[in-house]
Amino acid sequence: xxxxxxxxxxxxxxxxxxxxxxxxxxxxxxxxxxxxxxxxxxxxxxxxxxxxxxxxxxxxxxxxxxxxxxxxxxxxxxxxxxxxxxxxxxxxxxxxxxxxxxxxxxxxxxxxxxxxxxxxxxxxxxxxxxxxxxxxxxxxxxxxxxxxxxxxxxxxxxxxxxxxxxxxxxxxxxxxxxxxxxxxxxxxxxxxxxxxxxxxxxxxxxxxxxxxxxxxxxxxxxxxxxxxxxxxxxxxxxxxxxxxxxxxxxxxxxxxxxxxxxxxxxxxxxxxxxxxxxxxxxxxxxxxxxxxxxxxxxxxxxxxxxxxxxxxxxxxxxxxxxxxxxxxxxxxxxxxxxxxxxxxxxxxxxx
Amino acid sequence: xxxxxxxxxxxxxxxxxxxxxxxxxxxxxxxxxxxxxxxxxxxxxxxxxxxxxxxxxxxxxxxxxxxxxxxxxxxxxxxxxxxxxxxxxxxxxxxxxxxxxxxxxxxxxxxxxxxxxxxxxxxxxxxxxxxxxxxxxxxxxxxxxxxxxxxxxxxxxxxxxxxxxxxxxxxxxxxxxxxxxxxxxxxxxxxxxxxxxxxxxxxxxxxxxxxxxxxxxxxxxxxxxxxxxxxxxxxxxxxxxxxxxxxxxxxxxxxxxxxxxxxxxxxxxxxxxxxxxxxxxxxxxxxxxxxxxxxxxxxxxxxxxxxxxxxxxxxxxxxxxxxxxxxxxxxxxxxxxxxxxxxxxxxxxxx
Numbered sequence: 001x002x003x004x005x006x007x008x009x010x011x012x013x014x015x016x017x018x019x020x021x022x023x024x025x026x027x028x029x030x031x032x033x034x035x036x037x038x039x040x041x042x043x044x045x046x047x048x049x050x051x052x053x054x055x056x057x058x059x060x061x062x063x064x065x066x067x068x069x070x071x072x073x074x075x076x077x078x079x080x081x082x083x084x085x086x087x088x089x090x091x092x093x094x095x096x097x098x099x100x101x102x103x104x105x106x107x108x109x110x111x112x113x114x115x116x117x118x119x120x121x122x123x124x125x126x127x128x129x130x131x132x133x134x135x136x137x138x139x140x141x142x143x144x145x146x147x148x149x150x151x152x153x154x155x156x157x158x159x160x161x162x163x164x165x166x167x168x169x170x171x172x173x174x175x176x177x178x179x180x181x182x183x184x185x186x187x188x189x190x191x192x193x194x195x196x197x198x199x200x201x202x203x204x205x206x207x208x209x210x211x212x213x214x215x216x217x218x219x220x221x222x223x224x225x226x227x228x229x230x231x232x233x234x235x236x237x238x239x240x241x242x243x244x245x246x247x248x249x250x251x252x253x254x255x256x257x258x259x260x261x262x263x264x265x266x267x268x269x270x271x272x273x274x275x276x277x278x279x280x281x282x283x284x285x286x287x288x289x290x291x292x293x294x295x296x297x298x299x300x301x302x303x304x305x306x307x308x309x310x311x312x313x314x315x316x317x318x319x320x321x322x323x324x325x326x327x328x329x330x331x332x333x334x335x336x337x338x339x340x341x342x343x344x345x346x347x348x349x350x351x
Numbered sequence: 352x353x354x355x356x357x358x359x360x361x362x363x364x365x366x367x368x369x370x371x372x373x374x375x376x377x378x379x380x381x382x383x384x385x386x387x388x389x390x391x392x393x394x395x396x397x398x399x400x401x402x403x404x405x406x407x408x409x410x411x412x413x414x415x416x417x418x419x420x421x422x423x424x425x426x427x428x429x430x431x432x433x434x435x436x437x438x439x440x441x442x443x444x445x446x447x448x449x450x451x452x453x454x455x456x457x458x459x460x461x462x463x464x465x466x467x468x469x470x471x472x473x474x475x476x477x478x479x480x481x482x483x484x485x486x487x488x489x490x491x492x493x494x495x496x497x498x499x500x501x502x503x504x505x506x507x508x509x510x511x512x513x514x515x516x517x518x519x520x521x522x523x524x525x526x527x528x529x530x531x532x533x534x535x536x537x538x539x540x541x542x543x544x545x546x547x548x549x550x551x552x553x554x555x556x557x558x559x560x561x562x563x564x565x566x567x568x569x570x571x572x573x574x575x576x577x578x579x580x581x582x583x584x585x586x587x588x589x590x591x592x593x594x595x596x597x598x599x600x601x602x603x604x605x606x607x608x609x610x611x612x613x614x615x616x617x618x619x620x621x622x623x624x625x626x627x628x629x630x631x632x633x634x635x636x637x638x639x640x641x642x643x644x645x646x647x648x649x650x651x652x653x654x655x656x657x658x659x660x661x662x663x664x665x666x667x668x669x670x671x672x673x674x675x676x677x678x679x680x681x682x683x684x685x686x687x688x689x690x691x692x693x694x695x696x697x698x699x700x701x702x
Contacts (some may be wrong), residue, residue: 127629248585278478
């Protein structure tokens with residue numbers, strides 16, 4: 001028996017929708033049936049790419065060849081389109097953030113259970129190699145017991161000048177980038193409960209949607225995590241910074257420039273104090289070179305196409321989903337806790 | 352009339368006590384009368400340096416030539432010695448932290464008022480050039496309106512292996528380094544009220560005294576400040592990081608390596624997204640070189656001897672003190688708020 005290709009209908013062919021199209025076309029067994037977009041310019045672009053187009057969402061959902069619908073629209077449209085697609089008998093992949101609130105997400109989960117359709121979210125940055133490398137360092141205790149992790153993305157362009165500036169469309173950086181960084185951290189911490197959340201949200205470039213945030217998470221294991229997104233940062237702090245009892249790891253940038261530094265065990269009998277204009281310090285003096293050693297990062301490679309390969313396997317009932325809905329719900333509730341903490345200036349007891 | 356030298360008695364000739372001795376000897380009009388130390392080795396050292404020594408604190412305080420007593424003992428002894436010295440008719444400079452609690456400090460202030468003796472604290476790092484440079488950038492709005500400041504010191508040696516490891520002697524990094532960094536920030540913010548404090552304190556290297564902390568301060572003006580001390584950090588994050596609406600400033604290290612980066616005003620019509628293993632981002636893509644410009648830091652020079660010159664002038668009634676007791680009290684209360692926030696996992700409403 002020849003196995004038939006899994007056919008995908010794409011709703012929304014913006015930047016990410018097109019990234020999905022290209023990715024899907026590079027995976028064996030997966031095929032784009034066609035796209036639907038409300039913008040004429042994107043329909044024209046699709047035709048130029050030789051991709052079939054539908055004249056309406058209903059026409060796309062009526063195509064019996066389609067097994068899976070990818071929703072890559074502005075964030076507020078994920079829910080109605082995903083629900084409509086599941087009710088039409090389609091499995092659904094939604095772009096992130098899955099929707100704007102945990103109660104909206106619960107509605108989507110309910111429809112998935114009612115209809116028996118598979119529904120998942122494209123938390124693609126679980127495949128980012130910077131994250132996977134830091135997760136390996138954490139899991140394998142390459143720094144000993146880790147006590148602090150800092151995960152940041154810094155840009156200087158403010159938020160993009162499209163629907164991402166509109167609150168009701170699900171704009172803002174907590175939903176846009178926070179959803180990735182928070183999901184990564186919760187994955188890294190595994191089953192450890194998140195005890196408390198303290199966060200501040202910024203409105204530097206506009207007063208409508210948040211253009212950044214700082215969230216301080218304290219886990220039951222004692223690990224503290226700082227998650228930060230900034231869009232008015234003309235100098236970027238490192239993407240990752242991890243402190244363990246035996247050493248420190250850093251990833252500076254998207255190119256995975258970074259290193260691990262740990263103590264050699266050699267003591268420094270005679271610490272030379274740092275003398276500043278106003279005093280001296282031994283505690284904060286740099287180390288003598290022979291008391292530390294620098295190592296390369298244990299870079300982990302990944303293939304983002306494994307996301308879709310997993311989705312295909314789940315549809316064929318042969319695998320567990322890699323992105324599970326309770327995980328997505330936990331991140332959604334964490335984003336709500338961040339806004340609550342920032343609005344009320346209080347520490348939220350999370351779990 | 353020949354103006355007589357201001358004579359100083361030093362109590363405690365440890366690392367900082369000796370730093371004071373050297374500093375005092377380089378200032379016209381100021382002279383070390385002698386020292387008192389409970390350690391025989393330090394007395395021997397003093398004699399080797401040609402410095403007079405006293406056999407007891409009482410003998411030092413009984414020396415009528417002495418105008419000013421410097422207290423550079425372990426932190427828990429600042430209070431009894433300072434009080435004894437003021438009651439003996441001496442003006443007093445105490446090393447920082449002035450004492451272990453705000454109620455202890457209030458006792459010291461009361462004795463200063465009762466006796467009419469001048470009493471101040473050696474908040475020497477107000478003269479650190481890294482701080483003064485960042486303060487200039489802030490005051491002169493060289494980044495436009497500043498919205499976030501991060502001030503960190505990172506070392507990797509844990510806390511020093513002396514009395515600084517003992518809680519009852521006033522050990523721990525909040526009191527040791529926090530007192531400087533918090534004082535600097537409160538000075539930089541001027542009369543702006545500090546609304547809220549959220550902090551976590553670490554015990555990585557021992558369970559007795561804190562070996563680091565992270566404090567998040569939100570000021571009435573909206574400026575957010577992160578103050579952090581770490582002693583298990585094998586890679587140091589930058590000493591200073593300041594974000595304004597028009598640009599970012601950084602000071603990397605004690606050598607004042609750093610820069611200012613700001614937008615040129617040129618827009619980037621075609622942002623090239625960063626492509627990672629798992630996706631793409633325009634928001635967080637590095638800037639094209641022609642849309643930003645990098646400038647040197649406006650380094651501010653300082654002379655720590657101005658601290659003692661001011662103390663002399665205050666004693667002669669010709670100047671206001673540079674380090675005022677209400678400022679010292681505010682920092683002490685802030686350190687107490689940091690412990691309270693960390694212990695109770697809550698946001699403290701400060702002012």
